[in-house]
Amino acid sequence: MNNPIKIAVDAMGGDNSPNKIIKGIELHSLNSNNVFYNIFGKSDLIEPLIKKTSLAKSSYKINHTNDFIKDEDSPLAAAKKGKRSSMWLSIESLKKEESDAIVSAGNTGALFVIAKLNLNMIEKIDKPALSALWPNKTGMNIVLDLGANIECNEKNLIDFSYMGAALHKSLFEKEESKVALLNIGSEELKGNNVIKNTYQLLSEKTNSLFEFKGYIEGNHIMDGNVNVIVTDGFTGNIALKTAEGTANFITNELKQALNSSLIGKISSILNIKNLKRFKNKLDPRLYNGAILLGLDKPVIKSHGSTDEVGFANSLKVCEKIINGKLIEKIKKNII
Amino acid sequence: MNNPIKIAVDAMGGDNSPNKIIKGIELHSLNSNNVFYNIFGKSDLIEPLIKKTSLAKSSYKINHTNDFIKDEDSPLAAAKKGKRSSMWLSIESLKKEESDAIVSAGNTGALFVIAKLNLNMIEKIDKPALSALWPNKTGMNIVLDLGANIECNEKNLIDFSYMGAALHKSLFEKEESKVALLNIGSEELKGNNVIKNTYQLLSEKTNSLFEFKGYIEGNHIMDGNVNVIVTDGFTGNIALKTAEGTANFITNELKQALNSSLIGKISSILNIKNLKRFKNKLDPRLYNGAILLGLDKPVIKSHGSTDEVGFANSLKVCEKIINGKLIEKIKKNII
Numbered sequence: 001m002n003n004p005i006k007i008a009v010d011a012m013g014g015d016n017s018p019n020k021i022i023k024g025i026e027l028h029s030l031n032s033n034n035v036f037y038n039i040f041g042k043s044d045l046i047e048p049l050i051k052k053t054s055l056a057k058s059s060y061k062i063n064h065t066n067d068f069i070k071d072e073d074s075p076l077a078a079a080k081k082g083k084r085s086s087m088w089l090s091i092e093s094l095k096k097e098e099s100d101a102i103v104s105a106g107n108t109g110a111l112f113v114i115a116k117l118n119l120n121m122i123e124k125i126d127k128p129a130l131s132a133l134w135p136n137k138t139g140m141n142i143v144l145d146l147g148a149n150i151e152c153n154e155k156n157l158i159d160f161s162y163m164g165a166a167l168h169k170s171l172f173e174k175e176e177s178k179v180a181l182l183n184i185g186s187e188e189l190k191g192n193n194v195i196k197n198t199y200q201l202l203s204e205k206t207n208s209l210f211e212f213k214g215y216i217e218g219n220h221i222m223d224g225n226v227n228v229i230v231t232d233g234f235t236g237n238i239a240l241k242t243a244e245g246t247a248n249f250i251t252n253e254l255k256q257a258l259n260s261s262l263i264g265k266i267s268s269i270l271n272i273k274n275l276k277r278f279k280n281k282l283d284p285r286l287y288n289g290a291i292l293l294g295l296d297k298p299v300i301k302s303h304g305s306t307d308e309v310g311f312a313n314s315l316k317v318c319e320k321i322i323n324g325k326l327i328e329k330i331k332k333n334i335i
Numbered sequence: 336m337n338n339p340i341k342i343a344v345d346a347m348g349g350d351n352s353p354n355k356i357i358k359g360i361e362l363h364s365l366n367s368n369n370v371f372y373n374i375f376g377k378s379d380l381i382e383p384l385i386k387k388t389s390l391a392k393s394s395y396k397i398n399h400t401n402d403f404i405k406d407e408d409s410p411l412a413a414a415k416k417g418k419r420s421s422m423w424l425s426i427e428s429l430k431k432e433e434s435d436a437i438v439s440a441g442n443t444g445a446l447f448v449i450a451k452l453n454l455n456m457i458e459k460i461d462k463p464a465l466s467a468l469w470p471n472k473t474g475m476n477i478v479l480d481l482g483a484n485i486e487c488n489e490k491n492l493i494d495f496s497y498m499g500a501a502l503h504k505s506l507f508e509k510e511e512s513k514v515a516l517l518n519i520g521s522e523e524l525k526g527n528n529v530i531k532n533t534y535q536l537l538s539e540k541t542n543s544l545f546e547f548k549g550y551i552e553g554n555h556i557m558d559g560n561v562n563v564i565v566t567d568g569f570t571g572n573i574a575l576k577t578a579e580g581t582a583n584f585i586t587n588e589l590k591q592a593l594n595s596s597l598i599g600k601i602s603s604i605l606n607i608k609n610l611k612r613f614k615n616k617l618d619p620r621l622y623n624g625a626i627l628l629g630l631d632k633p634v635i636k637s638h639g640s641t642d643e644v645g646f647a648n649s650l651k652v653c654e655k656i657i658n659g660k661l662i663e664k665i666k667k668n669i670i
Contacts, residue, residue, distance in 0.1 A: 184572040218576030222584040237519040241553030246581040249557040
């Protein structure tokens with residue numbers, strides 16, 4: 001390969017790993033060029049799986065280690081005893097500049113603690129934030145913070161705005177980035193002081209990265225009028241999980257309704273193509289991959305329970321972030 | 336009527352009023368006994384509407400006033416100049432003990448300010464909270480606070496737990512009330528200090544009103560394992576509106592999917608009964624009616640944009656609250 005981008009992959013995290021991880025790598029490789037996978041984990045498990053794939057030998061390296069972080073390990077315990085784990089070593093390969101980004105489907109808390117121990121913060125940024133993709137009517141939102149910081153001040157929310165917009169630009173280079181602050185009223189009067197002050201500061205500054213669109217309420221997140229939604233980690237986490245719960249509730253109710261009679265079942269079969277398209281549009285695997293922003297290397301967290309399709313999509317996020325020069329964009333724009 | 340319960344109705348608030356209000360009263364009266372409606376508003380508009388209904392003359396009184404609060408009035412302006420408004424007079428009829436509860440589909444902020452000016456707080460309660468019904472897999476949740484208090488301390492969240500459980504018991508007397516605190520992790524370690532302290536205090540106290548079930552995350556709100564969900568007004572408002580937005584997004588996507596081809600349309604027609612049942616279960620009119628808790632009289636806010644079916648349901652909430660002795664339940668249990 002000709003100077004490929006290099007993704008460090010923790011092969012041991014999440015449900016059904018390393019099976020789904022290796023299958024995910026294969027899926028991703030089918031639609032990508034010039035990517036090299038630095039795979040970390042138990043080679044006796046990984047080798048036989050990788051032999052069944054169509055992956056070229058030149059496109060990966062298996063870095064063997066027997067240790068891995070368990071889902072139930074506390075982040076601090078994991079960081080203390082996990083220096084030989086697949087997660088630690090894959091993050092360390094960023095520090096050593098052997099990889100350009102890292103993705104893991106393992107223990108979220110441990111990933112963040114180990115990433116923070118090994119990598120530097122980008123200058124002028126106080127706190128890292130967890131961001132994710134969230135579908136809207138016309139495309140995708142970036143939403144942050146989703147739980148890394150329970151309490152945030154004005155500086156943090158402004159940093160999140162710039163980092164979120166830089167991420168948006170890296171992933172969707174042709175779109176204009178439009179930032180809004182999540183709040184409980186669209187009038188300038190509502191919300192707490194931190195939000196009001198942030199609104200004021202973002203309104204006063206102009207920048208070439210994004211347009212500031214003011215406040216947004218929870219019911220308008222998916223309207224598609226803005227695409228970068230900024231909030232503190234507590235509120236963001238509650239909003240994201242409430243949306244997940246609501247989506248699950250509704251799709252379950254729909255399934256029950258459509259299967260509750262013979263004629264219902266028959267007409268659902270007639271309608272199967274349309275229902276599939278509906279299901280596909282809402283498929284959470286399509287936007288799998290949360291991005292830890294603020295460190296000087298890209299750290300991507302795949303959902304632990306996703307399958308190979310979801311994992312392949314988080315590899316796609318890595319690839320776009322590297323090619324879209326996310327870290328450079330943040331460094332260049334942050335104030 | 337034999338010592339009826341009396342509901343004060345602000346006939347002038349919300350879209351398409353007083354038309355939907357009067358029709359809502361008629362709808363409600365068809366399934367209720369022994370309710371008297373104290374209707375406040377423009378009699379020249381109300382009289383002709385009421386004549387078209389099946390309402391018995393002995394079941395209502397029209398209290399004429401020309402003034403009403405507009406949706407765009409600021410709450411304080413409304414309170415200052417609105418002393419002859421239908422909203423003010425209907426709340427005042429609680430103070431005069433001429434009505435047992437009040438419902439309005441008008442300006443939310445004005446309703447709260449005018450209610451607080453006219454009514455007393457229940458002893459030992461520091462802040463009123465806005466609560467609402469939210470469907471879950473097995474029935475209905477009570478969720479509070481939904482925006483009355485942006486910042487809350489431990490005492491507030493404990494008060495909300497007791498008030499929410501009392502409301503739950505008034506509406507669903509046969510069910511056990513199960514209270515949970517909305518948080519971002521199910522482990523005891525997560526969340527901010529106020530939530531952690533509240534958890535501790537609620538765990539230590541036993542009471543006869545509800546069972547305390549600990550923390551709940553946003554994605555489990557609709558699971559049906561708890562039925563009273565307590566949070567501060569900022570988080571609650573974001574959660575409720577995000578759920579609304581997600582539900583709208585999904586049902587719109589579904590509509591588009593089902594109408595995107597001829598065969599889709601035909602099979603949707605075949606499936607119409609099942610889809611209707613699905614739609615009915617999610618119909619927001621079924622749980623229309625937010626309840627302001629903490630005042631010594633029941634104040635109910637109907638959604639401004641609902642129709643007569645929704646307004647009839649908020650009258651049903653009034654009726655259940657009065658018959659379920661909500662205020663007595665709060666007074667007896669609050670600590």
